[in-house]
Amino acid sequence: MDPNMKIPVEVNPDEDTEWNDILRAHGVIPEKPPSPSAQLEEALEDAVRKQHENRLENKDLDEHRQLEDQEDEEFLNFYKQKRLNELKELTAKKKFGLVLPVSKSEYEDEVTKASKDTYVVVHLSLQSSLQSRLLGSLMTQLAIKFPELKFCDIPAQRCIENYPESVTYRASTR
Secondary structure (H helix, E strand, O other), rough: OOOOOOOOOOOOOOOHHHHHHHHHHOOOOOOOOOHHHHHHHHHHHHHHHHHHHHHHHOOOHHHEEEEEEEEHHHHHHHHHHHHHHHHHHHHHHHOOEEEEEEOOOOOOHHHHHHHHOOOOEEEOOOOOOOOHHHHHHHHHHHHHHHHOOOOEEHHHHHHHHOOOOOOOOOOOOO
């Protein structure tokens, strides 16, 4: 087969495909005409802009002041509503803010099931360990700083019988 032989291929230049984009880039098919919806949006924006620019024509000083007051009030109401929505969203995220003590019987509900809706940080504490007490103190500070996270503390011996003093894993082995 001759490598210079041209094979006719049907191309619909109106289709929006990667192949047509390549052909347009090389000038094989003409550029796609601009979308009528984009032109309509642009015309609408122009009309709104012109209406806004001409809103002060043929108005006396009192009407100007009323219009300014109305625009200020609309802006303040919009901003107030936006800020209230932001605060509601922030408040909805802040659920906890403290380290919750958990017993063995509560573990499944407070940790396993709760982790489906939010992040849960669990400290298996040992009161005999200085490092564990220090971590408990730090977790209290973190719980205040990140109230959207759930921080739990459970004494290790109550949660897991014969829990070792310290556990370190590497490559799935102790």
